[in-house]
Amino acid sequence: MLEVRGLSKSFGALRACDGIDFDVREGETHAVIGPNGAGKTTFISQLAGNLRPDTGTVRFAGADITALPAPRRARLGLARSFQITSVYPEFSALDNVALAVQAHSGHSFRFWRAAQGDPALAGPAERVLEQVGLQHRKSILAANLAHGEQRQLEVAMALATEPRLLLLDEPMAGMGSEESQRMIGLLARLKQTKTIILVEHDMDAVFRLADRISVLVYGRVIATDVPERIKLNEEVRKAYLGEDL
Amino acid sequence: MKLRLLLWGIAVLLLVALPPVVLAIGQPFYLDLARRILILAIAAISLNLILGYGGLVSFGHAAYLGVGAYTVGIMGFYGITSGWLQWPVAIVASALVALAIGAVSIRTSGIYFIMITLAFTQMLYYLGISIAEFGGDDGMRLKSKSLFPGLIDLRDPVAFYYLTLGLMLVSVFLVHRLVNSRFGMVLRAAKSNDARTRAIGFSPYPYRLAAFVIAGAMCGLAGALYANHTNYITPGLMSWQQSGDIMFMVILGGMATTAGPVLGAFVLLLLEDLLSAWTQHWQVILGPLLILSVIFFRRGLAGIFYKADA
Numbered sequence: 001m002l003e004v005r006g007l008s009k010s011f012g013a014l015r016a017c018d019g020i021d022f023d024v025r026e027g028e029t030h031a032v033i034g035p036n037g038a039g040k041t042t043f044i045s046q047l048a049g050n051l052r053p054d055t056g057t058v059r060f061a062g063a064d065i066t067a068l069p070a071p072r073r074a075r076l077g078l079a080r081s082f083q084i085t086s087v088y089p090e091f092s093a094l095d096n097v098a099l100a101v102q103a104h105s106g107h108s109f110r111f112w113r114a115a116q117g118d119p120a121l122a123g124p125a126e127r128v129l130e131q132v133g134l135q136h137r138k139s140i141l142a143a144n145l146a147h148g149e150q151r152q153l154e155v156a157m158a159l160a161t162e163p164r165l166l167l168l169d170e171p172m173a174g175m176g177s178e179e180s181q182r183m184i185g186l187l188a189r190l191k192q193t194k195t196i197i198l199v200e201h202d203m204d205a206v207f208r209l210a211d212r213i214s215v216l217v218y219g220r221v222i223a224t225d226v227p228e229r230i231k232l233n234e235e236v237r238k239a240y241l242g243e244d245l
Numbered sequence: 246m247k248l249r250l251l252l253w254g255i256a257v258l259l260l261v262a263l264p265p266v267v268l269a270i271g272q273p274f275y276l277d278l279a280r281r282i283l284i285l286a287i288a289a290i291s292l293n294l295i296l297g298y299g300g301l302v303s304f305g306h307a308a309y310l311g312v313g314a315y316t317v318g319i320m321g322f323y324g325i326t327s328g329w330l331q332w333p334v335a336i337v338a339s340a341l342v343a344l345a346i347g348a349v350s351i352r353t354s355g356i357y358f359i360m361i362t363l364a365f366t367q368m369l370y371y372l373g374i375s376i377a378e379f380g381g382d383d384g385m386r387l388k389s390k391s392l393f394p395g396l397i398d399l400r401d402p403v404a405f406y407y408l409t410l411g412l413m414l415v416s417v418f419l420v421h422r423l424v425n426s427r428f429g430m431v432l433r434a435a436k437s438n439d440a441r442t443r444a445i446g447f448s449p450y451p452y453r454l455a456a457f458v459i460a461g462a463m464c465g466l467a468g469a470l471y472a473n474h475t476n477y478i479t480p481g482l483m484s485w486q487q488s489g490d491i492m493f494m495v496i497l498g499g500m501a502t503t504a505g506p507v508l509g510a511f512v513l514l515l516l517e518d519l520l521s522a523w524t525q526h527w528q529v530i531l532g533p534l535l536i537l538s539v540i541f542f543r544r545g546l547a548g549i550f551y552k553a554d555a
Contacts, residue, residue, distance in 0.1 A: 069443070071443045071447055071448040072448075074445055075446040080444050082441070086444070088441065091433075099434050099442075102427055102431070104446060108430070111428045112426055121427075160445075
């Protein structure tokens with residue numbers, strides 16, 4: 001589904017990504033882990049189209065998307081959530097998701113009819129909110145949602161675009177343990193029907209959800225394997241020295 | 246919502262009742278002032294579309310006021326006095342100028358956007374000054390007001406006032422519909438969170454450009470009205486002070502609110518009139534008042550009514 005070959009990106013003298021090869025198979029949940037500063041965010045930004053790689057290619061569903069900007073990739077079915085919560089604070093939860101639905105229902109050069117309350121947008125948006133368990137909060141302004149709920153809303157916005165590949169950048173970031181458990185439950189349900197790339201620090205979540213794990217250290221993928229074998233990998237243990245896998 | 250509709254109703258009634266009242270008390274000057282306010286309110290409404298809802302801080306909105314006015318003036322100069330021709334051409338010309346300026350400037354953001362829109366407008370301003378045939382620095386006199394035979398005679402101040410009032414209300418309604426449509430949602434979303442908007446699949450550029458052109462066209466109409474209002478067109482209509490005035494109406498009245506630009510136009514211009522009658526150093530008083538109002542009314546004057554409504 002996604003094929004990355006020889007992806008490199010430097011910022012000055014810093015090689016944030018150094019010849020990354022990376023594959024995601026249809027239907028799998030592929031986790032990307034690595035210590036801080038390993039280049040995870042740089043890597044993700046290049047997958048989503050926010051950063052252009054220096055060299056290397058990204059192929060998605062058979063097409064070369066290396067040169068496509070983020071909106072085009074999103075319309076092809078590559079949806080992302082952000083590490084730092086990124087919603088529309090002054091819109092209601094429902095309107096946040098409805099906008100994501102709207103982005104994938106043709107052009108938006110429609111100038112007259114009110115968008116809010118349009119059943120073609122609100123209907124699918126409500127279904128997605130229900131999927132992530134936010135339906136009872138739909139008319140609350142996103143700014144007034146709890147942090148965990150905003151993270152759920154992020155996932156809902158990604159889902160509403162009916163993506164073929166979900167790119168989740170630390171969905172558990174900043175969550176309490178109860179909120180984390182709820183998010184893990186949600187992702188466990190999603191992974192049954194979706195292809196997911198999961199970047200996460202929460203090892204508990206990674207080992208419960210991932211079918212395969214790639215370990216990123218100093219801009220290189222040092223290992224890609226099933227969780228059981230990643231746990232036993234010597235190099236990975238060295239990279240995570242002192243941390244319990 | 247109901248309260249807001251009621252307030253709109255009262256405001257419209259007052260504006261409709263204004264001509265007979267000021268004529269009865271023998272103060273036709275105020276009809277003139279109110280018409281000028283309504284015309285500039287249209288300009289402010291159009292700026293609010295891109296500034297308030299779109300987050301595009303255009304510091305050159307007076308350009309379209311000027312293009313609209315000069316279109317009427319120049320067509321009149323060549324003997325074309327039909328309003329049915331002049332006004333649509335004024336609107337289209339302003340839209341085209343907005344298309345050209347927007348196509349370049351919307352690729353930038355922040356301070357660069359402000360500076361580029363300002364620079365384009367200054368170019369037009371100096372163009373206005375340099376073309377001697379159309380009056381140059383001195384401006385040009387309109388030989389005849391735009392003619393709408395059989396429909397309306399703009400020489401009749403009351404009829405002209407009601408036409409302006411009608412067009413102002415249509416502008417309010419138009420922008421209100423626009424910002425709540427799918428198009429408007431994209432525009433507002435792109436202002437709220439650009440990265441998020443791209444990530445869900447929108448390229449903001451064409452939507453912003455379309456809004457910029459619509460705003461330009463609407464302001465061009467205000468320009469056409471203004472030319473007929475003053476009978477005299479000067480490059481000063483395109484000066485950066487004029488752009489600043491329009492921008493201030495929007496900010497004072499309340500960005501991204503329906504009533505904001507109208508309220509802002511009325512308060513700013515009435516204060517200006519009141520204070521200038523009182524002292525010639527009225528700007529010394531107006532300046533601090535404006536600063537205080539921005540500090541204390543975070544959502545502008547219209548924000549007061551939002552609170553009352555909530």
